[in-house]
Amino acid sequence: MRQRWDRQTILDAAVELLSHSDGDETFSMRRLAAELGTDSSSLYRHFHNRTELMLAVVDHVLVQAMAGYRREGPWRARLVDLILRSWDAYAALPxxxxxxxxxxxxxxGTQLVIEETLQALTDAGLPEEIVPEWYHRLVTLSVSLISAHAAARTSSTSDRQRRLESFRVITLGADPAEFPALAHYARRLEPTGYTRESFLATLDVVLDAVPARP
Structure with a gap:
């Protein structure tokens, strides 16, 4: 008799599969079903399509990322904690x-992240009418950099090497007469970095601009 998998088991298996996928593999309902030793019909009892499954996987990951979170401390420290929890969770699942x-x-999971972000911005003393605006700014920054970091990590080694070589050509080969600043700093420049440290530094710049109450 074919085993029927429950929703939680399917989500756990999806996260496990995604954590071991590389840039040449495409996550699909069929691959997940094969991993579970069943066929796709078992998954469709719980998820109507791949999009519905992926939305549930994201929420599953966020629930895990928020484990142990407490609404304690200054608003800024809470926002940094919230956003880095997402960064770290997604870093394991590029x-x-x-x-x-x-x-x-x-x-x-999604509701909790949104709630705590809005609460932190409210506790910062922002006028109510601009809290959603700042929420969207933080989400846009986080999602953009998380996605870029993942895209860089899931590209092939040869693709990364070609991008690095191309960057070296345009920087180290810059004509000092035409591009004096570029030529001056060329040997100290690196291609765009998407490290946790650079992400945090960018986040700090944005948080410095939040019109918090003194």
């Missing part, structure tokens, strides 16, 4: 993170 802008989540 195949999922690459498409995160397409799958905002669809359950309690």
């Amino acid at each position: 195949q999922l993170a690459k498409d995160t802008s397409h799958y905002p989540g669809s359950g309690p």
Whole structure:
């Protein structure tokens, strides 16, 4: 008799599969079903299509990322904690993170992240009418950089090497007469970095601009 998998088991298996996928593999209902030793029809009992599954996976990941979170401390520290929890969760799942802008989540994990972000901005003393605006700014920044980080990680080694070589050509080969600043700093420049540290530094710049109450 064919085993029927419950929703939680399917989501756990999806996360496990995504964590071991590389840039040449495409996550699909068929691959997930094969991983579970069943066929796609078992998955369609719980998820109507791949999009519905991915939305649930995102929320599942966010629930796990928010484990142990407490609404304690200054508003800024809470925002940094919230956003870095998402960064760290997606860093372990670059195949999922690459498409995160397409799958905002669809359950309690997503609700909790949104709620705590809005609460932190409210506690910062922002006027009520601009809290949503700042929420969207933070989400746009986070999703963009998380997706870019994932895209870079899931590209092939040869693709990364070609991009690096191309960058070296245009920087180290710059004509000092035409591009004096570029020529001056060329040997100290690196291609765009998407490290956790650079992400945090960018986040700090944005948080410095939040019109918080003194």
